[in-house]
Amino acid sequence: xxxxxxxxxxxxxxxxxxxxxxxxxxxxxxxxxxxxxxxxxxxxxxxxxxxxxxxxxxxxxxxxxx
Numbered sequence: 211x212x213x214x215x216x217x218x219x220x221x222x223x224x225x226x227x228x229x230x231x232x233x234x235x236x237x238x239x240x241x242x243x244x245x246x247x248x249x250x251x252x253x254x255x256x257x258x259x260x261x262x263x264x265x266x267x268x269x270x271x272x273x274x275x276x
Contacts, residue, residue: 231245
């Protein structure tokens with residue numbers, strides 16, 4: 211199974227926000243990440259910048275809220 215480590219990129223730096231993610235869904239500027247155990251992590255005001263199955267990583271980036 212392909213699972214992702216998910217990073218949040220802010221100010222040029224990446225921090226891990228979730229691991230073993232098997233599903234990602236974006237709705238109204240919020241990304242919902244589900245891991246292999248079925249637990250969900252919610253990250254608000256982000257966009258998906260990279261989803262790389264070969265590297266098993268996903269990068270989220272904060273968006274400006276007006």
